[in-house]
Amino acid sequence: MINRKELANAIRILSIDAIQKANSGHPGMPMGMADIAEVLWRDFLIHNPNNPFWFNRDRFILSNGHGSMLLYSLLHLTGYNLSINDIKNFRQLNSKTPGHPEYEKNINGIETTTGPLGQGLANGVGFAIAERILSKKFNKPNYKIINHKTYIFIGDGCLMEGISHEVCSLAGTLKLNKIIVFYDNNNISIDGNIKEWYNEDVKKRFESYGWNVIDKINGHNSEEIKYAIKKAHKSKNKPNLIICKTIIGYGSPNKAGNSEVHGAPLGKKEIYNTRLLLKWKFPEFIIPKNIYLKWDAKEKGKKLENKWNLLVKKYSKKYPELYIEYKRCLNKKLPINFNKNIDKFIKDTQLIFKNIATRKSSQNTLEFLGKILPELIGGSADLTPSNLSNWSGSISFNNNSYGNYIHYGVREFGMSAITNGIALHGGLLPYSATFLIFFEYAHNAIRMASLMNLHIIFIYTHDSIGLGEDGPTHQPIETLSNLRMIPNLYVWRPCDEVETAIAWKYAIKEQKPIALILTRQNVKQQIRNLKQINNVYKGGYIIKECNNFPDVIFISTGSELDITIKSSKKLKKIGINVRVVSLPSTNVFEIQNKKYRKKILPKIIKNRIVIEASFKGYWYKYTGLYGKIIGMKNFGESGPAEKLFNKFGFTINNIIKKTKKMLIKNYSNNDI
Template sequence: MRVQATATVETPAKAGSTTTEPEVLQAINAIRFLSIDGVNKANSGHPGLPMGCAPMGYLLYNEFMTHNPEDPFFFNRDRFVLSAGHGSMLQYSLLHLCGYDSVQIDDLKQFRQFGSKTPGHPENFETAGVEVTTGPLGQGIANAVGLAAAEAHLAARFNKPDAKIVDHYTYCILGDGCNMEGISNEAGSMAGHWGLGKLIALYDDNRISIDGHTEISFTEDVAARFEALGWHVQHVKDGNTDLKSIREAIEAAKAVTDKPSFIKVSTLIGYGSPNLADTHDVHGAALGAKETEATRKNLKWEYGEFEVPAPVYDLFGAAKKRGQAAQAAWNDALASYAKQYPEEHEQFTNLISGKLPDGWESVLPTPTPEDKGKATRLHSQDNLNALAGVLDGFWGGSADLAPSNMTLMKAFGDFQKNQYQERNLRFGVREHGMGAICNGIALHNPGLIPYCATFFIFTDYMRSAIRMSALSEAGVIYVMTHDSIGLGEDGPTHQPIEHLASFRAMPNIIMGRPGDGVETAAAYEMAIKNAKGMNPEGRVRPSVLAFSRQAMPNLPGTSREGAAKGGYIVHGGDAKPDVIIMGTGSELSLAVEAAKELEAAGKKARVVSMLAWEVFDEQDEAYRNSVLPPDVTARVSVEAGSTFGWSKYVGTAGKAIGVDHFGASAPAPILYKKYGITKDAVVEAAQSML
């Protein structure tokens, strides 16, 4: 399908501007050809989306968005999310043209190469100016909902009738693939329910996916769907050349303050390519030299590879000037705010800095062995509510399980439309969207620490979002209750088996399973500190905390200090042991009972809590050997889940007691007995090695 480059565009770039549309068209073509050239050089990538979305990208970055390329982290900037992250060269080209130091021409030439600032999909931890990590389709639009929710929350808490210090938009470009993924519907439903009026999504309706034209699999009316979800919906029928309509649609979206906005922009994938436009061939493969030359001729682009004419840089320079002016004005507004509202100013600046208040850890409850034992989900509730009182940026909620997860913050109401200052998030039954929304909240600014909750088994629904937390260093705390077969009668559909092992295998995440109230406090302290990058690598890490439904005693040997090291001696640390018993969660008390019986038989038994393997492995070798002496090979682990991975600690001579099959519907004590998760089984395993 041949695409002509002679479309007439009549509207001036912006009211009062001296920019002419031919200059704008040249800038748009610069975006296209930088994207084409980057993909060609890598011989890998997705040129079609940048070629079709270049007009949208230009208008957002150079006419509508408030951002300062000299300070990519200016707080009151507008946020942009490329949910269709495969089109990453669009964003890299825009960042370069706008003057971001993070993306030079040489960086564009290193697209998709090892160690470059221009990876295959946008990564916030690699490229300044990229807000969130996208790639798995649909994650980005859900992140954008989180970013917009964070803006609404902070604005409601800190803005005054005469002072707006939180006032910015979240823009997102998403594609057909994003809209096919169910997460976009979950997140879109939440955004519509919350009425997030500063969220504007532009849908690149190019009707192409990897398999071909979307008519083979995707024929629903997406705009009608989003309208039903409570969004303000518009359609720009020609997103290739009709800049006037795109501008008007964005202006109209900004005027709607009580709903998020969805702008369907119909484009031609690979616009300008004479032979590949409107085909799936341009979706995910380089154009190649011959088709690139044909596209240059078709779009009348007279410049060489990675060459950008000076007038284009001059035109994009307007973004930097506007950003500098906007940041200077915000700094002045913040200074005035400090004089008028000194207490709120101090709270606001402390919050957005990410600084934790002195002594925050002291509020975490530390029960004693004399206190009645209870389920760790109830200890979790105590900790959540204690933290809510001292951490201004701590907020979150559950996927319709708050009474079971015990996650309500009692001092606050529900975050709802026009009640954005509240801190309890009601996600409904939307685990996947919930996790990705929390990623957006966490990445909005360093001061926000979101948590979200469901049954541990349902991390299966949100695994991609959790993995993206770990990859993008989003400090989300995942509060997971009903952590094992101990939940009992709900049966195997609700009983997690392989889940502990799977998260222990995931990089850059903490998997914690506390064994009593003291360890629950330690787990929360660990999670908060890792959410702030307080670990040996200095990297922000999310945490998955698994809590029980069933009660367990508060053990005499547990300690916050020991638990902070991930693994430590709970019982029998005075002498070299004959046998070491390791456990987590509700099985930790079972291990102690087994050790006492072995001691009564004249054996020296040590019990080690393995609260968080990742943290234990980070301790120095001397400490690890002091807890698990290498020459003590008689070792038993006990955990009501998969035994996968325990060989790392029990060794080839040891024994791992666990559940390597699905559970069943029955009271928890029956299941523990039937599956051999008992004191007697631990004693027998230990004796067999002594």
């Protein structure tokens, strides 16, 4: 008769063998949390290894992702498409078992990429928000087609990270009762026993957030673990934290309970001794058939999903229109005539010559999109009136309403990582908003969104020294360059309402992570023909052409484009031919074919000037050795926007002066 300890030991042994073979990894956490995982995955977790994408599955997130071998062992044992050879290839190049779980590797059963501690916990809050919104929207009496839980494993490191406070505070406020978090309370981190640097009362902390806390659970006693999970399931209006007292490296006779077992292989001798202590008689990577049979979840998972499929079938007949909308959202399909409708909106926008801020242009576009895309879920980090990130149909998300707008409070990092979780869950298209400078608080979450290639729209307003009097603490200088350098992230800095609407259309259709960089101050609506409108989608295009071969190319974005065009007109009067290129998205422009890029920016034209109120360093790849950049090299100052632009050289006179000086220098040197 196989007991629960033997089943948990299968996780421990697979983990230490894989880590030893790789000569790299973290054995302590998988060994310490194996008993909790065994109870959760075998007795409670609703999932189907035959169909890892079954929408009504419970979500399992390993926020302490360094313990990835615990998750890989679980996936292998329960019947997911993760072979013993994959386990043997742990941490190897191109393997399906990287050092930390990676969603972008398309490994079945991995719900999110968890590397930086605390972000998996934040993602889990996003999962629970998405489940709440969709269940309120689609469920009907006796037809709970969306009804699942989010289980999260965390460690001390996750709770030390500030993001844990941001998201757990919000989760308690929103009463997200379908979150169940297991805290691996082993008192050990890399530096040793945490009592010298982390001794807060975690129970009181989470109770103050409004959580249901179940503490003093022996993380190595299956009956206590079962009791705790059942108690958490009864929670009606609070998220749940189960504090499990565990021993890191449980089963290791000489290293259990100390930091040595946290992040290094046990060593062959200690593995041999661990096998003796756990009474595990089998060679490395060998799991007995009877243990596999006890772990196998395929048949159980198939029955659970079939039962749900029958419910959905009945639902589709009783609520056919709702079912069609449900399927559309899950399959990420745009509504019929979406392209036709938004193209008409953009065409109409070009005819309305209003000088408004691009943040207002964004809100105007949202007003249109919100009415035809019910899956749009927005939110702001306590800056809604400044970001203009809501629209007339925005409904605040809370415990009583499924809503479509989340008030995140002043929690930029938490908001961004929660937004990642909403996107990962599926069925919704999330966007979030804050000031551009506060992207720096949230940088790592946007990096993770880009790493996972999630369909998210990040709105950043107050994009330059143009925000004025708030001064250098709020004026982003280097921030735009930082965003543009993140792989997979497509950054748009539109110059007016048309470019803003097109950026939104791109963001909706391309299903990629997008950042919209928007002004606080009003900008002038530019004149374009149909060809130019179509070329906006390519990230860069000629917005003003000269009659003859250009003497110089001006490149600009956002609020500086208008002054760039005005400067070109004055230069024309003195015989200097200027081509003006609007480059709202360098990331999109750079993925266009070479022929198009050379047409817009011919190599033969080496006289180039970039005009943008951000860090100069990013732009040298466009100007080369001969060009000039009118940009920022220092922090801004506090004062009215127009005076700041004048102080830092964003004037017609300065652009003309720089152009003349460049042309004289280049022609006199005979370098062109």
